[in-house]
Amino acid sequence: MKPLRMLGFVSSIALVLASHTALAQGTAVPGPSNAAATPPAGQRGYTELVALFTRFADWKNPQPVNGVIDYSPATIEQRRRQLREYQAQLPQFAVARWDRHQQVDYLAVRAQMDQHDFLLNVTKPWARDPGMYVDDVQRLAYADLPLDGEALTTLRTRLRGIPAYLRQARVNLDAVAADYADLAIHALSNGDGVGHGMPYRAVEPAGAIGWYDDLLGRARKQQPDLVPDIAAARAAIVEFRDWLVAGRPRMTAPAGVGGPAYDWFLRHVRLMPYSSDDIVDLAQRELERQWAFYGLERHRNRGQPELRLPKTKEEYEKQLAGTDAKIRKWLVDEEFITIPDYIPKTWDQMGFNAPWVVRPKGPMFWEQVMYRDVSPDHLHATIPGHRFDGHIGRRVTHPIRGRISDSGRTEGYAFYLEETALQLGLFDDRPRTRELIYIFGIFRAVRTVGDVRMQRNEMTVDQTMQYWKEWTPYLDDDVARVDAGIYLRRPPGYGMTYTVGMIQLQKMLVDRRRQLGEAFVLKDFHDYLMNTGRLPVSLLHYDLTGNEEVVGALWAHVPLAQAMAVK
Structure with a gap:
């Protein structure tokens, strides 16, 4: 694997911006010398930042009239002007004199404005996506x-x-x-x-x-x-x-945003320390690792009966009930995470991802896994994953952190849970279930590669579907098409945040464990993630550990208008 090309280095920023001359329509692209590498040192205070973000968060989702949102050119241009007015205020804050927790909030607010900037000027779904x-x-x-x-x-x-x-x-x-x-x-x-x-x-x-x-x-x-x-x-x-x-x-335009724009989005909106090349490298290594462990599990379990599909709804729901009870008990016994009293107590109250469906063509990919053993997805999507995360997240009252939800944190955490539970022994008595964990990991890794290459216009949807199916057991056309559409049409990089967010959380755990030594408590680490707001992982990492290396490069901000000559 070639050395990682970290976008945190000034030279990498220059390369990314310089490579965008085609999209810049001949306009000279400013180099990193125009970007401050330190926090702003203005005069406005933190409470004013909260007020600014509150106004922005209320504004950014336009209100429908008679159920319809106006995407006319005049309205879009007006919104661009209004966004520029919000962004123009960011350098006025005294961020250099704030504590790290307030600095984290500033970076989160700036990223939210950058994301909306990208929507208005690059992805433009109202003009590009029927x-x-x-x-x-x-x-x-x-x-x-x-x-x-x-x-x-x-x-x-x-x-x-x-x-x-x-x-x-x-x-x-x-x-x-x-x-x-x-x-x-x-x-x-x-x-x-x-x-x-x-x-x-x-x-x-x-x-x-x-x-x-x-x-x-x-x-x-x-x-x-x-x-x-x-x-x-x-x-x-x-x-x-x-x-x-x-x-x-x-209708022949490419659907992806292109490599330079994607790299800008990774740095300024996702707040990740990786370029798109780095992410392909990481995902390819993760794909090989997951496939190797899947193959080893298949060998290890060669004498075990294969997991079979249930025959009735009753059989499936009995499995759901048993799995939910097993996971809840394990979370307590393992001292994995705090389960607040307000969390629904049973599987049917909590909800679950895959209802019992009889399809003419047989179960699709997710059902092929979940019907055999619902454990991997129950961890990811129910408890202590998305639904559990959502119940707690809705009770985060912080005026900034309570209104942000980054998929690197939400999807990265949900994916992190799957193999973490395996490593902690949840599936020691379910050897064939370990294979399903790795199948999920394979699909997340190969989706990461497809996500990047579709956005860089190196692969079409059809090519991505075929590539995914070649690597992923059970994968069918319908799920491959739906997922390719989701990750091409959502904000760039959503599909890669499962794998890369998980990698970032693992690094965060490593740094916190090494920082605290034997005083480290896994339950405290997970409770912090649940209760602090769903910010980009790099910001949570700095917020928790104080490690300035994970955010130092983020202060070198290059506005989208400069990077891509947006007019």
Whole structure:
């Protein structure tokens, strides 16, 4: 593995920025000499930073009018000007004189503004991704009928607004990327076989159009007065699909943000000490490690019976109940983490990721793993993972930390739990389950490579799907397509934050253990993560340990407008 090229070094920043001349449209790119390598030394105090962030956090999510957000060019330009007014205030704060915990908050606030800057000027989903509009209108079709009162008024207003909304979408979508177009066309007429956030149907509706057929069928029986509005909305969605199909030959733009922009995002928004090249190196090593341990587990367990799929819902839910009880007891016995009294006490109260579904083509990837043994995903997504994390996170009252959720922390922590539990012996009595832990690890590592290469426009969605399937046991087309779409369409780097966030948390644990020696308590470490806010891991690392090396390079801030000559 070649040496890691850490973006923390000034020379690396210069290389990243200089390489962006094509996207800079010929404009000279400022070097690192223009970026302060120390905290701002203005006059404004910490309470003013809190007030500024509160205003920004309330502003950054525009409010819909009649259920629709305005993405017209004039509105977007106005929001760009307003964001610049927020950002212009950041150098005015006396950050150099604050304690490290307040400095952490400043860096978190700056990163949040940088992320919104990137959204407005680089990713621009309203102009590049028709799937944004498809997702929005499809969710409306999940409504439970019959409705009355305000809920009925809201649904009817939204339905009646869809034709105009999609006509405006066709105006806004002036730079549609090829992969985005293909994903949207597929989603309009095909079920994804995964069902993120969708109500259960024995036969999944055929995409957004199919969901409006589903809504029409229910309305005819339960609320006939809605039928004309639903039918008109469905017709507008079909027209939108036909517009996309007809225009697809002209939609040839790349979907990724490009390597230099991705590296800027890693440094200034993700606040990671790695370049995209570094992340590919780390992920490739992690992929090889996970595959090696998977192969060794298969050898070790060669005399053990294979885990079988359950045959009934009752059998699966019995497994869920037993797994939930086992994990909760283990968390207490192992002194792993504090379980507050307000945490729901049972699996059905807490919720879980994969309901029992009988699919015509058989279980998809996640079900192939979870139906065999729900333990890996229950750790990741339920307790002490996402749902547990969410219950505690909603009680963080800090005015800055309580309003930020970085996926390096949330997904990195949830993934960290899987192999950590294995290493601490949770699966000593379930040898075949250890194989499932490594299958999850394989998929997270290979997704990291795909995430980077899609965003750098080195791989298309179809190429990424094929690459993932070559490496990952049980992986099917539907899950591969859905995940490729998720990690291409979300803020850059979401897909890699599982593996890289886990790596950062492991380093944080190492540094804290070495700092405290035998006084280190694992439970205290995990309780800190839960109760301090879901900030980028580098900031939590500094906040907890005081190790300035993990944030020192972050003070060398290069605004997006300088780095990419955004006008």
